[in-house]
Amino acid sequence: MQVIDRGLSWVWRVCLLIGLIVGIIIPPMLLRLVNELDDKGGPIGWQIALVIAYFAIFILVIIAASAAYRHYTGEVQLKRLRHQDFAYVLGGYLAIILCEGIFQIINQLLYQQNQTQNNAAIKSLMSGSPVAMWMMAISAVFLTPIVEELVFRGVLTNLFFKQEWLKIGLSGLVFGSLHSSSTVPSFLIYVTMGLILALVYRLSGKIQDSIILHFLINAGAMSIMIIGLLN
Template identity: 30%
Template sequence: MNSRLKGSEIFRNALIFFGMFVLVLGGFQFLPLSLINDHSGVLKNILASVAYFAIYGVLIWLSIACYKKYGRHSINQKLRPYDFKMAIMFYGISIILEMVLSVLNMVIYNKTTSSNQQAINEMLNRNHLTLILMLFGLIILSPILEELVFRGILMDSVFQPGAKWLPIVISGALFGLAHSPGFNIFFILTYFEMGFFMAYVYRKTGNIKANITMHMLNNLISSIGIIQIMFQK
């Protein structure tokens, strides 16, 4: 399980990660949400909602299958107090850095919202159903999918068992680039440090559920403004 990887295995696993990376980056699960609006019929909205969960389900199923086959840790581990403590502690550190980067971004570029967040905000202007589906995906489904791909599959299958800092840095960098399509160094650094600390938590705990918990907590707190919008409409 933890034996040294051959070059051919690393190449194969890198291709598998790249395939999952493209699927996540493509955001295919969000396409059905564009079909939901107040003027669509009930049946059309229901079918779009089912398609939304179905695509998410397929992506998560694929990532779990890859993680079980190529990962070094069991996905069935329970969340220990130590895991939870690490998730909370490094979430706090991440938030402090995020606030510092946000202030610098506002001072230098006069920007406070990333292009990733702007795309979410535009979709939220549709209706309550879109809001609810987006929130569930953002808080529950995306953390599961992204942590399995960016932490589990990447760090466990593409790097040697003894590697420590390189997989953490690469994981954070790819996570940052995936969430910041527009080149703004502060937005990239914000998502990089999030991904970096989630990767560090995974490396320290060996439990994918620890960094999934941290990711869910981050997205939950970040979604408070979206929840307020939902109740104001």
């Protein structure tokens, strides 16, 4: 995959990445505020404002990350999907499910944890109020895959290093580090997921492949969480 070097210094590249990551971190904070307002019977106007701000931030980050992605790859239009792309997605999906299952078993055996700290935090946000639950569900399935793949795969792997293994490794480590983990196996679940998503993107050369794969993973996880919360 050809990368176009636009001459931006490492310092500014790091600043660009940090800015995009901040945009990813803010929405969960807004969800906590929605839960607090709902718990305390806060004004409905503030809750509506927070809902609007929540989705607006996702849109702004998508626009900014898309611009950076196009700038550093030179890709103005997305490439057409072919049969091979679905093989990449399916292979990546099976690899993530297998690795997650193995690390989860290790996590349960060594630390008696049946879920990661990240999933526990998501459940806590979703159980606060019905509004927060559906906000998280919608964003996790339809917006988070786009945002995180543009940032951690589309932008990050094209900003730093020339060697493919370093690009993929950095993407996996940054992705894993930004997901809450209290044990080594749970940390490795997200690092491995990031590595596989990055590998799918770099092998296919199409950001849509990793977005679709991320969508499938999140859709499955959200479905299980919602069913558990509603029962």
